[in-house]
Amino acid sequence: MNKNSSNIMALAPNTSNKRETICIFGTGDFGRALGHKMIQSGYPVVFGSRSTQKSSLIPKDAEVLSHAEAAQKAAIIIIAIQRQHYNFLTSLAEILHGKVLVDVSNNLKINQYPESNAEYLAQLVPGAKVVKAFNTVSAWALQSGTLDASRQVFVCGDDMEAKQRVMDIVRALGLTPLDQGSLLAAQEIENYPLQLFPMWKFPILLSLCLTAFFFFYCLIRDVIYSYVYDNKDFSFFIAISIPNRICPILALILLALVYLPGVLAAIIQLYRGTKYRRFPDWLDKWMLCRKQLGLVALAFASLHVLYTLVIPIRYFVRWRMSSQIISQALNNKTEPLNNTYVWLSDSYLALGILGFFLFVLLGITSLPSVSNNVNWREFRFVQSKLGYLTLILCTAHTLVYGGNRFLSPSSYRWYLPNAYMLSLIVPCIVLVVKLVLIFPCLDKPLTRIRQGWERNPQYS
Ligand SMILES: NC(=O)C1=CN([C@@H]2O[C@H](COP(=O)(O)OP(=O)(O)OC[C@H]3O[C@@H](n4cnc5c(N)ncnc54)[C@H](OP(=O)(O)O)[C@@H]3O)[C@@H](O)[C@H]2O)C=CC1
Numbered sequence: 530m531n532k533n534s535s536n537i538m539a540l541a542p543n544t545s546n547k548r549e550t551i552c553i554f555g556t557g558d559f560g561r562a563l564g565h566k567m568i569q570s571g572y573p574v575v576f577g578s579r580s581t582q583k584s585s586l587i588p589k590d591a592e593v594l595s596h597a598e599a600a601q602k603a604a605i606i607i608i609a610i611q612r613q614h615y616n617f618l619t620s621l622a623e624i625l626h627g628k629v630l631v632d633v634s635n636n637l638k639i640n641q642y643p644e645s646n647a648e649y650l651a652q653l654v655p656g657a658k659v660v661k662a663f664n665t666v667s668a669w670a671l672q673s674g675t676l677d678a679s680r681q682v683f684v685c686g687d688d689m690e691a692k693q694r695v696m697d698i699v700r701a702l703g704l705t706p707l708d709q710g711s712l713l714a715a716q717e718i719e720n721y722p723l724q725l726f727p728m729w730k731f732p733i734l735l736s737l738c739l740t741a742f743f744f745f746y747c748l749i750r751d752v753i754y755s756y757v758y759d760n761k762d763f764s765f766f767i768a769i770s771i772p773n774r775i776c777p778i779l780a781l782i783l784l785a786l787v788y789l790p791g792v793l794a795a796i797i798q799l800y801r802g803t804k805y806r807r808f809p810d811w812l813d814k815w816m817l818c819r820k821q822l823g824l825v826a827l828a829f830a831s832l833h834v835l836y837t838l839v840i841p842i843r844y845f846v847r848w849r850m851s852s853q854i855i856s857q858a859l860n861n862k863t864e865p866l867n868n869t870y871v872w873l874s875d876s877y878l879a880l881g882i883l884g885f886f887l888f889v890l891l892g893i894t895s896l897p898s899v900s901n902n903v904n905w906r907e908f909r910f911v912q913s914k915l916g917y918l919t920l921i922l923c924t925a926h927t928l929v930y931g932g933n934r935f936l937s938p939s940s941y942r943w944y945l946p947n948a949y950m951l952s953l954i955v956p957c958i959v960l961v962v963k964l965v966l967i968f969p970c971l972d973k974p975l976t977r978i979r980q981g982w983e984r985n986p987q988y989s
């Protein structure tokens with residue numbers, strides 16, 4: 530594999546001009562893994578270590594020198610050492626003056642120290658340009674090449690040029706740099722690896738709450754009500770009927786919640802007349818977990834498909850069907866084909882199939898391996914246009930399915946409307962507001978406000 534990649538690199542045009550030497554302090558797990566990756570990408574690497582004995586673990590093309598000697602050989606020095614050992618760097622302050630120091634360190638606890646490790650490093654070596662990077666990439670992933678999940682490298686620093694140089698290296702390693710601003714952002718970046726599934730927390734919590742709510746709602750309407758009024762035991766609904774109601778409802782609501790922050794943001798921008806003011810914190814966080822919300826919605830939609838496919842083999846359904854046939858036979862009366870029902874049933878099925886197909890397409894295009902292969906405009910097109918089309922189809926699917934029952938008073942039990950009716954509230958709000966925003970009198974000023982904003986990948 531090594532041989533292959535060096536062959537490919539020999540063909541690549543940009544490797545012909547020699548890359549600059551990179552110095553790495555610390556020959557621990559991370560220093561070695563990063564060094565290995567850098568050498569693979571064509572960078573000469575020199576390690577700065579307490580012991581210049583070269584162990585067999587160190588990449589064979591790399592040099593190992595004392596800290597001072599190694600630092601003199603490069604303009605960029607990666608500090609792959611734990612924060613508590615940083616103090617020795619003060620004695621190297623003179624050599625490190627004017628150099629770019631890359632802090633990769635992590636902590637064991639959130640907000641462990643009053644200042645971030647990167648800011649601490651900047652205080653220790655005031656003459657150096659400190660850049661925070663690489664801390665969210667694990668040594669193991671670097672070494673094994675399983676970087677799919679953590680291709681993003683958050684970068685921050687006060688010196689623009691230094692930051693740019695580090696971002697160029699990140700790119701050269703085949704990773705994606707994300708500029709997070711000044712060194713003040715380091716604290717937050719250092720907390721990222723300690724947060725468990727930060728982007729998934731809100732979507733999962735929300736879907737758990739909604740599931741619980743709709744479960745009890747359907748339980749009351751479909752099981753308890755029938756028991757109290759008709760003395761019928763429908764408790765078996767808990768197994769398939771109620772889940773198959775919760776799943777489409779959650780899929781629809783969560784999908785609508787993917788697009789709700791977008792329309793809220795548009796309203797806020799229109800109201801403020803500028804994009805150069807931060808959104809409220811909750812909206813920012815909501816925007817950043819839209820992809821996860823969408824994927825949870827897709828999971829519910831897929832479950833709905835599975836639950837629906839088993840309907841014909843359910844005992845209850847077969848029993849109901851045969852008893853209808855028998856009762857028609859006993860009464861010697863055949864029910865005529867009701868054209869309205871045929872149309873309603875076929876169209877909600879068709880809408881469901883198309884909606885689910887687009888839903889899956891949306892899910893596939895959100896995978897990093899696919900989205901990395903389309904450009905930003907194509908990605909926006911798919912996620913926004915296709916997304917709204919999916920929302921429209923799924924809303925219509927739900928509307929047609931419960932549509933004929935919405936207006937009839939008999940469908941209310943204990944004044945509680947059909948659960949599908951509740952599920953339509955959020956999607957209808959999103960679609961109506963979106964429709965209003967399309968009108969030129971709103972769309973034109975919004976486009977002007979947003980010129981350039983669309984390209985900010987943070988809100989993808
Ligand atoms: N492991 C990982 O997956 C990741 C690690 N990081 C960060 O990278 C840094 C290094 O981590 P990791 O490689 O795992 O840790 P290791 O313990 O494997 O390596 C740390 C290295 O620091 C050097 N060191 C230790 N004590 C001192 C000291 N008193 N003075 C000078 N140098 C010292 C040593 O290098 P030598 O013997 O050559 O002097 C040692 O090998 C940490 O800040 C960590 O938070 C960030 C992202 C992921």
Ligand SMILES: [Cu+2]
Nearest residue numbers: 777833881926
């Ligand atoms: Cu459905």
